[in-house]
Amino acid sequence: MTTSSSNLSRLTGLLRSTAGVLISLAFTFLGLLLVTFIIARVVPIDPVLSILGDRATEAQIEAERIRLGLDKPLWEQFGIYIWQALHGDLGVSIRTKQPVIDEIAQYFPATLELATLGTLFGVLLGVPAGVLAATKPGSLVDQFVRLVGLMGYSMPVFWLGLMGLLLFYGVLDWVGGPGRLDAAYDIMLEFEVPQRTGMILLDTALAGRWDMFFNAVSHIVLPAGILGYLSMAYISRMTRSFMMNELGQEYITTARVKGMPERRVIWVHAMKNVMVPLITVIALSYAYLLEGAVLTETIFSWPGLGSYITDALLVGDMPAVLGGTVVVGVVYIGLNMLSDLLYRFVDPRARA
């Protein structure tokens, strides 16, 4: 086989796999939109009544129904929605009358900041804890990690958040309270700091406003710590299980027989293989925090995507719910693709 024909076949292969990924992406999306759309129409919440309230006359209700396009057949409403979504238009929130895309641009950075920091905590603590537990199964350390993990699984986040607030904010005064900044800074932020990313830590750092930055840190530490704890519980359990599995493999015995230092056996040889499934676990946990931090956001008055979608659902603001869902879907798909890429990076077999 000549080099050029081999290149050609590699290119065709690449194109084919890219096309496959794109097609599956398109179907995933369409499926996501369809399911959410149907659920949105099946729930017994009348968006018109929830906007106009108890006093509206029949004529006002009818006019609003037409304005929102709810008088059209379902398939037509769905078609319009898909068409607009493809053009980057997620519609207008029924409740606030603002473009959904603008609202999400406001809420998503707050969630992104919180979930990223939470995941960082989860990985930094969870991975070493899991590894430590796996290398000394049955030991005190293992029992401790298991206990901490179990508590993370079983304690309701609502309770954990309130207790955390009470202790660290209410009694000890170690951290800032609910919200992203103290009131004094909240006002300054609005007028003195250019909001480039919507993430306060980044924006204040970029503006060199370190006083405000540290105030923001003091506010995010607790909610991020609580999310980090939940994420840690999951990551440490999974790391332990993956690592136990690897440590029983023959190549590990071989490395040990060859006299390789234990640290190297664990952190280099075994870890390389643990990383492959662990990346998926971390990505999923990250995605979960990005869309599932509703209760934490509520307790900490954190203006994020989770509470945005939930509030919207409760008042029947379906464009907002659908818009939020699309963004979460994109995040899931994006993180999946990212973990695919990372596989290739850590596992040479995946590059073939």
Place this chain on the structure above:
Amino acid sequence: MTFSPALRRVGSAAIAALMLGAAPAALFAETPADTLVIADAIDDIVSLDPAEAYEFSGLDVVNNIYNSLIELDPTKPGELVAGLAESWSVSEDGLTHSFKMKSGLAFASGNPVTAEDAAYSLIRAVKLNKSPAFILNQFGWTADNVEQMVKAEGDTLSITTDKVYAPTFLYNCLTAGVASVVDKKLLEENAVDGDYGYAYLSDGSKSAGSGAYVIKSYKPKDAYFLEANPNAAVFKPTLAKVLMRHVPEAATQRLMLEKGDIDIARELTPVDVEGMAGNADVTVQQDVGGQIFYLSFNQKNENYKNAKFLDAMRWAIDYQAMADTFLKGSMVVHQAFLPKGYLGALEDTPYHLDVEKAKALLAESGVAEPKITLDVRNATDRMEMAQSIQNTFGQVGITVELNIGDGAEQLKRYRARQHDGTLQSWGPDYPDPQTNAGSFAWNPDNSDEGKVGTLAWRNAYDPGPLNGMTDAAVVEGDAAKRKAMYEEEQKIHRETSPFIVMFQIGYQTGRRANLSGFYTGGAIDSAAYWTVTK
């Protein structure tokens, strides 16, 4: 694999950030001296345009941003004071009202406040025809005729109504948010396709008023920020800034209040209030709001036309026990359709739980083994009320089956007259007794095709003579006579209608002890921020 050194670097940076971050947390333990910081659930805001705002939180903002011709004095509940108009009079035929504007007043933009602006504001609200427009439509104003009926003549605004109404009825309606006076010049400069500046005001970040404050920023479901209006003249603000933070969780509000991170917490539960007792830094302000909670029964079911049966139910509810236990502080017993604070509201509470009396009345009624399906919204306090009612009705021999569901869905059934019994709440629309009389005790067309839509209609209740009494009270010019008419009407209604009014909502507002002068607006008005000092 070489990420452990990297991990170490990230880890130490994180710990450093944690330590540094924790230290300055206490720097701003108190709120700024010139700023009022409030925590409330503000996700009910639909709009901050006075022609559209119609929710509690939205109307609070409107009240502080805009002025009306006549205002309610926040320090003296129910008392009308001059707003942008310095005096007003009514013509001999009672159809035309003249409002002479104060001179020398300006909007926040610097534009002068004129009679032209006042006329424009009313016309705008009627033509935009948003939810609260009906308050103005009551005077016979429609999109087609409003320009002939509301006119500016020099420094006087002239208002004509389709028939003679009680002047207090008109004045009270003019204090509602929908009658706020907007800056015509500013809105017309920013109008798109003749929309009266509706799009301009729609994102809530801009205002066009002459009130105590102006909006500096608004982030839905997050916060709004107001700044003192330098041109404010009707009500001058004491504090330079107001920051409202959306804090939906009551326990969180309480914690922030006790820590001094906010000045006012507006959504405290009885549990929070009890927990704060003994803390000298905070105090709780109690007053009542306008919302009332009631049971009503659909008279398509003949049982509910039986006077004895209705009476049996009135004596089969443990009003006081509910108010003293799970509703403590958040509701007070109230048994008439006009909430306390309204002209003519009946404040006596003749009914209490009397199982034997109720049993006797039930026996006299002849209704055998009554069974009620009670629609209840899935909110904690309502479900608790419903369970208490189910229990005490059970003691009397009335079986209650609870149908618990989403509020909007239940509202749909209620509006379609498909319920059997329902536990509902009702908040008045404007500070005049007609708002509730016209809904609880007025239904001139009880047919299914009737387009009346009042609460009486929804329950298929024909109020008979009360229709005429409602019509007469709304045109009665003598305020004392008018009051007596509403008192009489409530008495009859309470004894004969298929409505059982049980409670009026209570506000428990937590505030820092160093702060004073905060008025929630009680039953008839919205919150005033301009009076607050600290």
